Amino acid sequence: QVQLVESGGGVVQPGRSLRLSCEASGFTFSNYGMHWVRQAPGKGLEWVALVTFDGGKKSYPDAVKGRFTISRDNSKNTVYLQMNSLRVDDTAVYYCVKSLAYKMGSWHYLDDWGQGTPVTVSS
Amino acid sequence: DIQLTQSPSFLSASVGDTVTITCRTSQGVSSYLAWYQQKPGKAPKILIYAASTLQSGVPSRFSGSGSGTEFTLTISSLQPEDFATYYCQQLNTYPITFGQGTRLDIK
Numbered sequence: 373q374v375q376l377v378e379s380g381g382g383v384v385q386p387g388r389s390l391r392l393s394c395e396a397s398g399f400t401f402s403n404y405g406m407h408w409v410r411q412a413p414g415k416g417l418e419w420v421a422l423v424t425f426d427g428g429k430k431s432y433p434d435a436v437k438g439r440f441t442i443s444r445d446n447s448k449n450t451v452y453l454q455m456n457s458l459r460v461d462d463t464a465v466y467y468c469v470k471s472l473a474y475k476m477g478s479w480h481y482l483d484d485w486g487q488g489t490p491v492t493v494s495s
Numbered sequence: 496d497i498q499l500t501q502s503p504s505f506l507s508a509s510v511g512d513t514v515t516i517t518c519r520t521s522q523g524v525s526s527y528l529a530w531y532q533q534k535p536g537k538a539p540k541i542l543i544y545a546a547s548t549l550q551s552g553v554p555s556r557f558s559g560s561g562s563g564t565e566f567t568l569t570i571s572s573l574q575p576e577d578f579a580t581y582y583c584q585q586l587n588t589y590p591i592t593f594g595q596g597t598r599l600d601i602k
Contacts, residue, residue: 417531417539417582419591433496433590467538479545481529481586485538 374398374484376468381489384458392453394468394486402426402446405471405480408453410464411488420466421453425475436462458493465490497522497585499594507602512573516597518566518583527587530559530568533596534579542581543568575601 380392392408408420421442422431430442441454451468465488472481498521508514518528526546531539541550543559546566556571570577578601583594 416596417533417584417593419584419593422591431589472541472544479586480591481541481544482531482539482584483541483550485540487538 374470376470376484376486378466378468378486378489381466381491383492383494385495386458386460386493388458389454389456390458390491392455392466392468392489392491394451394453396449396451396468396470399470401449403475405473406442406444406451407469407471407480407482408442408451409467409469409482409485410462410491411467412461412464415464418464422471422480423451425473455491458491460493463491463493496590497524497588497592499583499585499592501581501583501594501597504595504597506597506599508573508599509602510573510575513569513571514573514599515570516568516581516583516599518561518568518594520564520566520585522588523563524585524587526562527585528559528561528566529584529586530557531582531584532577532579533582539582570599 375397378394405424423442439457444451467488468486469482470484472483473479500519528546529544530542533539547559558569581597
C-alpha cells in the first residue's frame with residue numbers, strides 16, 4: 373500500500389530556512405505528481421506546491437512563490453520542500469500528498485496523504 | 496484565485512440521517528472538484544473527484560454532484576465514522592484552492 377513518510381519539521385526562527393522530505397513507497401513514484409499541502413493549527417487546508425512526475429513542471433500559490441521550492445529525486449523515491457525566509461504564518465502541519473494524475477495526466481487531485489510533519493516558526 | 500464557499504460551516508445530524516453539503520465557487524470550475532474527509536488528528540482522505548467519481552474504497556453512501564459553480568456532497572444513512580470535517584477543492588485553475596470546511600457533528 374502507498375506510504376508517505378514526511379520528515380524535517382521542527383521549530384525555526386522567522387527568516388530562517390527548513391527542508392522537508394517525504395519518502396514514498398508502495399507505488400511507482402516516478403509515475404506520479406506530488407504535492408505539499410499545509411494546515412495551520414485549527415484552520416483549513418492550504419495547497420503549497422505541486423511537482424509533476426518528471427519534475428518538469430512546478431506550481432505554487434502566491435503565498436509561498438519565491439520562498440518555497442519543491443523538488444524530487446526519483447532515484448530515491450523522495451520529494452522535498454525547501455522553505456526559505458520563513459514567516460510566523462507558515463506555522464502548520466505540512467502534508468506530503470500523492471497526485472491522482474499518472475504521468476502526463478492533469479488530474480492532480482490529492483490522492484494519498486502522509487501523516488504530516490509540524491513546522492513552527494517562532495522567535 | 497478561485498474562492499470556494501461551503502455551506503453550512505457546521506452541521507449536526509444523527510446516525511441514519513441523510514445530509515447534504517454545498518460548495519459554491521467564485522468562478523466556474525467545470526467538473527474539476529473534489530471532496531475530502533478529515534477526522535481530528537488525522538490526514539484528509541479523498542472521497543470524490545471530478546465532481547461525482549467515487550474514489551476506490553469509499554462507501555457508496557457518499558455521492559457528489561454538480562458542475563460549473565455549484566456542487567453538493569451527499570452522505571446517506573450516516574454512520575458513526577462519518578462524523579468529521581469535509582472540504583471541497585477545485586482543480587480547474589491554479590492555484591488549487593479549498594473550501595473553509597464543514598464540520599459534521601453528532602446530534
